[in-house]
Amino acid sequence: MSGRLPSIYADPGLYDLVHAEGTDDEAWLLDLLAHDHGCGIKTALEPACGTGRYLAALLRRGYQVEGYDAASGMLDFARKRLAGWGKRARIVRGEMTKYRPRARFGLIFNLLSTFRHLMTDKEALAHLKLMAGALEPDGIFVLGLDLSKYGEDQPDEEVWECRQGGRRAKHVVMSLPPETDTRRERIINFVTSKGAVLESSYDLRSYSADELQELIGRSPLKIEAVYGYDGKPAALHGPETALWLVLKRKTE
Numbered sequence: 001m002s003g004r005l006p007s008i009y010a011d012p013g014l015y016d017l018v019h020a021e022g023t024d025d026e027a028w029l030l031d032l033l034a035h036d037h038g039c040g041i042k043t044a045l046e047p048a049c050g051t052g053r054y055l056a057a058l059l060r061r062g063y064q065v066e067g068y069d070a071a072s073g074m075l076d077f078a079r080k081r082l083a084g085w086g087k088r089a090r091i092v093r094g095e096m097t098k099y100r101p102r103a104r105f106g107l108i109f110n111l112l113s114t115f116r117h118l119m120t121d122k123e124a125l126a127h128l129k130l131m132a133g134a135l136e137p138d139g140i141f142v143l144g145l146d147l148s149k150y151g152e153d154q155p156d157e158e159v160w161e162c163r164q165g166g167r168r169a170k171h172v173v174m175s176l177p178p179e180t181d182t183r184r185e186r187i188i189n190f191v192t193s194k195g196a197v198l199e200s201s202y203d204l205r206s207y208s209a210d211e212l213q214e215l216i217g218r219s220p221l222k223i224e225a226v227y228g229y230d231g232k233p234a235a236l237h238g239p240e241t242a243l244w245l246v247l248k249r250k251t252e
């Protein structure tokens with residue numbers, strides 16, 4: 001595992017609560033992108049799948065799914081969530097830099113800047129290579145991440161409240177912009193629930209549009225299309241920095 005995992009990932013129930021909103025809409029968008037750009041095979045793989053929230057939504061859309069993650073608590077939570085789907089759902093332990101799936105998939109996706117947990121070019125390229133090798137011919141890999149504009153990025157703070165069943169939580173996420181030389185964006189999370197405060201701070205690797213383009217150029221993948229998080233077409237070097245990239249295998 002690349003470094004210690006953020007402590008928010010050790011409480012899958014709380015993680016799931018604060019990320020639940022919008023999950024079905026994003027699964028709808030993934031399915032649409034697979035339909036528009038992919039090969040029509042309804043199998044999906046999610047690296048670093050966490051609680052399996054996207055996988056559950058894709059199962060309801062007729063997919064057969066596989067997910068892997070490095071955190072035991074996340075794996076237990078995802079396995080329990082998907083237990084009723086039998087052989088249509090597989091959850092396994094795996095590292096983004098090492099896990100080589102046995103099957104091939106029409107859709108692979110890695111959203112929410114999770115790819116930015118990989119802190120070196122070597123790790124990032126290893127992941128892109130493994131995922132390229134797990135794509136069906138003409139399958140797509142959707143990579144969702146926030147890009148940096150060095151020198152222009154400002155410290156940011158987002159606050160939202162959520163409620164699910166009888167549980168409520170307030171989530172505050174602060175971020176400190178990265179520097180060009182270190183390429184580390186500091187993320188500070190506070191989640192309050194049932195009177196307790198869970199604090200979690202960690203670094204994510206930053207990418208400018210040029211840095212991401214250069215990295216993908218060295219991988220077996222190419223950029224097929226670019227969208228904003230809202231599903232509207234966008235450009236890698238455009239004003240929008242929260243992007244979903246649709247990647248495909250380069251043709252030999």
Ligand SMILES: C[S@@+](CC[C@H](N)C(=O)[O-])C[C@H]1O[C@@H](n2cnc3c(N)ncnc32)[C@H](O)[C@@H]1O
Pocket residue numbers: 001002005009019046047048049050051052053068069070071074094095096097111112114117
């Ligand atoms: C932001 S969460 C995303 C979870 C899920 N994909 C989602 O969008 O809800 C990041 C996940 O990545 C996992 N993770 C972090 N580094 C990892 C690595 N090197 N290999 C595998 N999983 C990793 C964590 O355990 C956590 O579940």
